Each structure stands twice: as structure tokens, then as C-alpha cells.
Amino acid sequence: MRRTLQIYFLLMASAMLLFCRPAAAGENIPTIINSEDAANKVFEKAKNTLSSRLNMHFQLPMEIKLVSGKELDAMVKDSPYRGNVTGLHTFKNGRHVIYMMTNVGRDDFYGTMCHEMTHSWQLENCPPDQSLVLSEGLAVWVEMKVLYWDGAYYMVNQINQNFGDPIYGVGYRYMQKIEDKYGEKNVLQVVKNMRDIPPGN
Numbered sequence: 001m002r003r004t005l006q007i008y009f010l011l012m013a014s015a016m017l018l019f020c021r022p023a024a025a026g027e028n029i030p031t032i033i034n035s036e037d038a039a040n041k042v043f044e045k046a047k048n049t050l051s052s053r054l055n056m057h058f059q060l061p062m063e064i065k066l067v068s069g070k071e072l073d074a075m076v077k078d079s080p081y082r083g084n085v086t087g088l089h090t091f092k093n094g095r096h097v098i099y100m101m102t103n104v105g106r107d108d109f110y111g112t113m114c115h116e117m118t119h120s121w122q123l124e125n126c127p128p129d130q131s132l133v134l135s136e137g138l139a140v141w142v143e144m145k146v147l148y149w150d151g152a153y154y155m156v157n158q159i160n161q162n163f164g165d166p167i168y169g170v171g172y173r174y175m176q177k178i179e180d181k182y183g184e185k186n187v188l189q190v191v192k193n194m195r196d197i198p199p200g201n
């Protein structure tokens, strides 16, 4: 009886831990992001993570705008990635405006937002003529980092499957080399002054 009771309490305790886990994170972010309120919650979380884990800070104002997939596609109509874009960083009149596709799953939205915010940081900190492979490589690296830290391994795998890409894939693999050499905390500082990835990467 006593033994059974102990097991019962143990089971109850682990069940409570399981139930408490999302609440303990204090996020309260819905599964699908389709409102300004939900988007802003993800934005706050992204700012906190990028600042605390990567020391990534922003000087200029930043605004998040939710748009439909159709609207986003129209904005990138000349891009070869049209149809696969879920976020877009723009800069107008001294303000960052990040367009984010609505009705996107929480993990996808969070990773994409951190990716686009990396482009904001690059605009404020990196040489304006930095190559696309370098800037997208860093943005993907940050995206993967935040997803790992969040335990969003499904998303990580999804992104990993597209890494044959000559810009995103090549750039990301180069960032992994930088991380191995200088450490996670120094990647931004190392990339900050670079213009391109060295030949042979």
C-alpha cells in the first residue's frame, strides 16, 4: 500500500512537471501565429533571446507587420525563393520593418523572425557591401541556434534538408566553421567586419 502510494505520488509529481513545463516558460504563445498580439509576443521573446544569448542589440526602431503569403510573394516576386519566403526585412526612413507571414506555426515564425532580425542587426553593424552568402549564412545560423535552444528539433531538421542551397546552405556551413574556431559567443563579432566568405568554402 505504501509502496503503491509512493509510486502514485511519483507519477503525479512527474505529470505535474510535464504540465508545468510550458507554463514555467511564461510564454503563452499560441501554436499558430495569426494576430498582432501573438506576433508581438514572439518578437519580445526573440529580442530577449538574441540579447541574452548572442549579445545582439538594436539601436533603430523595429516594427513587425503581419502579411498574407500572397502579399509576401508579391513583395519578393523577382526572387528565386518566391513561394518559400515566410519573412522579409526592409529598412525605410530609419526604421526596420519586418514583414512576417501570418498563419505560420510558432516555431517556424520564431525562427524566421530571429533570421530577419539578424538582417536588422547586420544593417546596423556590418559593411553595406557584405556578400549575400555571408549575410544569409549568419541569419540561418542564428535561426538554427534559437530553434535548438527552444528544443524545436523538427524545425531544425526541416531546415537542414534544404542545405544544398548555394547561398543559405554554403553560408550556414561556413558559419559552423567560424563557430567551431571562435566559439558561439564570438560568431557575430567575427562576421561583423567580414565582406565575404573566403574562397574554397
Ligand SMILES: [Zn+2]
Binding pocket: 115, 119, 135, 136, 139
Ligand atoms: Zn535572410
